[in-house]
Amino acid sequence: MRRIAKSIVATAFVASALSAEGSIVAAKIGNDVKPAQLKSSDKLWSKAKESEVTLYPQTTIKMNDKKGNAANAENKAKVAKVAALYNDKCIAFRITWPDGTQSIQDGTASDKYPDGFAVQIATNFEDAKKLPYIGMGSEGRPVLVHLNKAVTKHYEPNGNKDVALQVNRDNTNAFGDDLKKFDGDVANAAKTHYMRSFISEGFRSMTEIKDDSSKFNMTMDYDTKGKAWSGTLGRPLSDANIDLSKAGAVPVAFAVWDGEKMGRDGLKLLSTWIAVDLDGKKGNEELVKELTEAPKGNAESGKANVEAMCTSCHTLSKEKVAAMPYMAPNLSNIGGYSTAAYLAESIADPSAVVVPGYNRNAHKNFAWYNVDDKGNRTSTMPPMMTDKAMIDDAVAYLKTLKAEVEK
Ligand code: HEC
Structure with missing residues (x-):
């Protein structure tokens, strides 16, 4: 009897060990497509096979926020679906994840938090055994993070070089078409306010990229019937921060925030490093092996x-x-x-x-x-x-x- 119990335990371990994350295959598309302009509803996504990526509650570090920690204490993991496309110039991701409530930050109320998602890419992954720390990179092992949060098109002063827009519209001298243009500029500035990218070697060192070295686009759409968000990221295959032109595969991680649960910063769900395999390109086989093989210990x-x-x-x-x-x-x-x-x-x-x-x-x-x-x-x-x-x-x-x- 004892023996049977023991072998059941062993089988249970084997079963969960085997469920290591798979890789994501990025499908090759024509060079005429600009993935940066892809929305989540674009037909082109049907060319890519969706892969399941599990997102786990970050529990390593507690936030200095009792209410937030309590709201997230019982969090379970969520399964997201990720598709990827690439061509000679760009790479794009679409991530769809369940979220029962659509939380959009409206205005500047400090007790309301938006849903959001991020895509993290290791900037150097030559040594598949020494990838950056999953929580925003680590010293000497930087990551690039693209972050998008669901906010309405309001404007708040943010030092983004657009001081001229940081005035109440009633206090401008603009009338008619000029005022329309002012409103349009404000709306545009506000729209991109929460679409940001960072270089980070550990979250104490997060640095927002404010120059033009990170060209990318992100979108977020909520499906009210299916109760799920769909987010897209399109970015160049190579820019000043990352060069994927010769890569056969690249380590990418995904994170989502739930505004309803006061999610922000460390209060999130995140995946492990996932190997994104650029279909038809050779190289980085070690990385794919490292990230998909089940651990061999007992x-x-x-x-x-x-x-x-x-x-x-x-x-x-x-x-x-x-x-x-x-x-x-x-x-x-x-x-x-x-x-x-x-x-x-x-x-x-x-x-x-x-x-x-x-x-x-x-x-x-x-x-x-x-x-x-x-x-x-x-x-x-x-x-x-x-x-x-x-x-x-x-x-x-x-x-x-x-x-x-x-x-
Ligand atoms: C004296 C307290 C102490 C003991 C005992 C200890 N650890 Fe740790 N461990 C730490 C601290 C502090 C850190 C965080 C600093 C760091 O990164 O090393 C850590 C970090 C870790 C991490 C990385 C965690 C993360 O979130 O990335 C792992 C994995 C780990 N320990 C495993 C172990 C294992 C396995 C043992 C037993 C063989 C063990 N530790 C024993 C204090 C301890």
């Missing part, structure tokens, strides 16, 4: 070791809460949005990528890293596992830690 023995060695600091699930939860990131969704290579690296060499501290300002005593004279950060996590097989087992187990999918 999850069952990994579970035993991790529960014994790591739960003084790390929460693993609702049932396995850390002895001192403020000591380290919450790992209860880590298997959903982290790659196996990242997990192995985090265990073997904790300072390789250092996760920003838990509310560092509010909890100075429990920063997750130390900073030396030169500004380098070292993790407070001791390297606890050195044996390769033991690390593989831990990784196979950590990959099973993720929220179930919302039905």
